[in-house]
Amino acid sequence: MTQPDSSIAQLRRLPPLAALRAFEAAARHVSFRQAAEELGVTPTAISHQVRLLEDSLGFALFVRRARGVVLTDAGRRLFPTLRDGFDAFERAIWELSPRPRRVAVTLSATTLFTVRRILPAIGRFRERFPDYDLRLHASDDPVDLIAGEADVAVRYGSGAFRGLVATPLLAERFGVLCSPKMAIARPNDLRGATLLHIEWRRAGKAPDWRRWARLAGIEGLAVDRGPRFTEDDHALQAAAAGSGVVLSGLALAQPTIDAGLLVHPFGPVIEGEAYHVVTTPDNRDAPAVCAVCDWLREDVV
DSSP, rough: OOOOOOOOOOOTOOOHHHHHHHHHHHHHHHHHHHHHHHHTTTTEEEEEEEEHHHHHSOOOOOEEEEEEEEEHHHHHHHHHHHHHHHHHHHHHHHHHHHOOOEEEEEEEEEEHHHHIIIIIGGGHHHHHHHHHEEEEEOOOOOOTTTTTTSSSSEEESSSSOOOOOEEEEEEEEEEEEGGGGOOOOGGGGGSSSSEEOOOOGGGGGOOOHEEEEEEEEEEEETTTOOOOSHHHHHHHHHHHTTTTEEEEHHHHHHHHHTTTTTTTSSSOOEEEEEEEEEOTTTTTTHHHHHHHHHIIIIIIO
16 A cells, blocks of 8 residues: 655544544444443434544445444454554553552551451451552561651550550450360369460560469469460460460450350450550651551451
């Protein structure tokens, strides 16, 4: 085919854009009705634009039939070029259009709190706050919020975190947990059971078996015997498997209790402290931080 010379090509002697767009949509759907729905016009308007294009080109693009339309050979040859051209227009415009930058917000929490409470609710955060990317930092070592190592933290304690703003989130209590298969129904049943121990980092306030036995008024319980775990979750998994009875936080074990894998058969309980949402005074009102705090209060606990 003879190509137009450069001077003519620069004039862009093309049919009206509306007619080309109508044809491309009609050819893609092979339907004037569906093309009209896509472009928000009537089928008559699509038919009119296609007819204008055919008159401009001097050849037919569709064969009109009672039950629809069929592309002619010329229409089949023209359609891919127009389709690719419109796709290229859309892609170029999208790439050039300014888009709001997504905001990343980092939440730090202990490993067990992250596994037991945060991860099950992570989908709800994406639903409620699609413009924020939540980054999780799971560690039992506290991060330096002032230095910007995280934006928000969940910390366990009295709430007196120097230089930070803390809001109570979830109170913790410690009690006896075991698999329902162990059929432990009374405190005296513990005498024949394997006691599982968690090596708490805060030894001064550790909810250990000795404290629990004293509170329960049980004497002669082998409170120093049994396997020891440095990770809370490992002890809970062992208890759920029926390997023994553990003294652990009831709040963080609640999802496993709800699933029927663990039971809290009897008291007493040891009152603990609370999990707090912690921010800095400077960022407490930042929209991303407020989103995380709202989500923690309303969906996580």
